[in-house]
Amino acid sequence: SQELEQSPQSLIVQEGKNLTINCTSSKTLYGLYWYKQKYGEGLIFLMMLQKGGEEKSHEKITAKLDEKKQQSSLHITASQPSHAGIYLCGADTSGTYKYIFGTGTRLKVLA
Amino acid sequence: KAGVTQTPRYLIKTRGQQVTLSCSPISGHRSVSWYQQTPGQGLQFLFEYFSETQRNKGNFPGRFSGRQFSNSRSEMNVSTLELGDSALYLCASSLGGQRGYTFGSGTRLTVV
Numbered sequence A: 001s002q003e004l005e006q007s008p009q010s011l012i013v014q015e016g017k018n019l020t021i022n023c024t025s026s027k028t029l030y031g032l033y034w035y036k037q038k039y040g041e042g043l044i045f046l047m048m049l050q051k052g053g054e055e056k057s058h059e060k061i062t063a064k065l066d067e068k069k070q071q072s073s074l075h076i077t078a079s080q081p082s083h084a085g086i087y088l089c090g091a092d093t094s095g096t097y098k099y100i101f102g103t104g105t106r107l108k109v110l111a
Numbered sequence B: 001k002a003g004v005t006q007t008p009r010y011l012i013k014t015r016g017q018q019v020t021l022s023c024s025p026i027s028g029h030r031s032v033s034w035y036q037q038t039p040g041q042g043l044q045f046l047f048e049y050f051s052e053t054q055r056n057k058g059n060f061p062g063r064f065s066g067r068q069f070s071n072s073r074s075e076m077n078v079s080t081l082e083l084g085d086s087a088l089y090l091c092a093s094s095l096g097g098q099r100g101y102t103f104g105s106g107t108r109l110t111v112v
Helices: none
Strands: A004-007 A010-014 A019-025 A032-037 A043-049 A055-058 A061-066 A071-076 A085-092 A099-101 A105-110 B005-007 B010-013 B019-024 B031-038 B042-050 B053-057 B064-068 B074-078 B087-094 B107-111
Touching (some): A010 A019, A019 A105, A032 A071, A043 A061, B019 B087, B019 B107, B031 B074, B042 B064
Parallel strands (some): A010 A105, B010 B107
Antiparallel strands (some): A004 A019, A032 A043, A061 A071, A085 A099, B005 B019
């Protein structure tokens, strides 16, 4: 099984709707990152969370970290077609700067 | 500020051949990691280098190797290519510590 599980695996929403993507770790988190990827391209850094309870926002995207539950959520408000892509969470679960990634959530936003 | 540069962008090789991929990190970044991405397995960690030393290694066979030079540029080599090695290979660099990685656009390797 994956050390980082993301849910849902894919999501189709109507433009303007809110949505949430979850990332759950089976191990301790030493820093969690959210990235976005367009198909076949590199990953674009969205935000980094390090402390339990930490919450960060960038434009219409908000990410939270629940250290006790070893879980993070990414919330998009009023989704737009430009939000479409694959969202990946990445984390160091060993404390050795070895970053692993979740399986990704494929988001499609219908105009 | 230049981003992470990976060369070449696309590569087609024959089974049994070997290949070398190159990654130039952001200036000042000392940590470089390599990942393999396939539709079936997702993003899999290959190895991480910091100041020319391999600090972490993923669960890949010995055919996959890498190195980092004194200017932080990194190369990865895959010998005796197999069809299953076809993938997008991504390189990422970081200042080090828990600072997050910046990814390159990747090298798409196709083995025929």
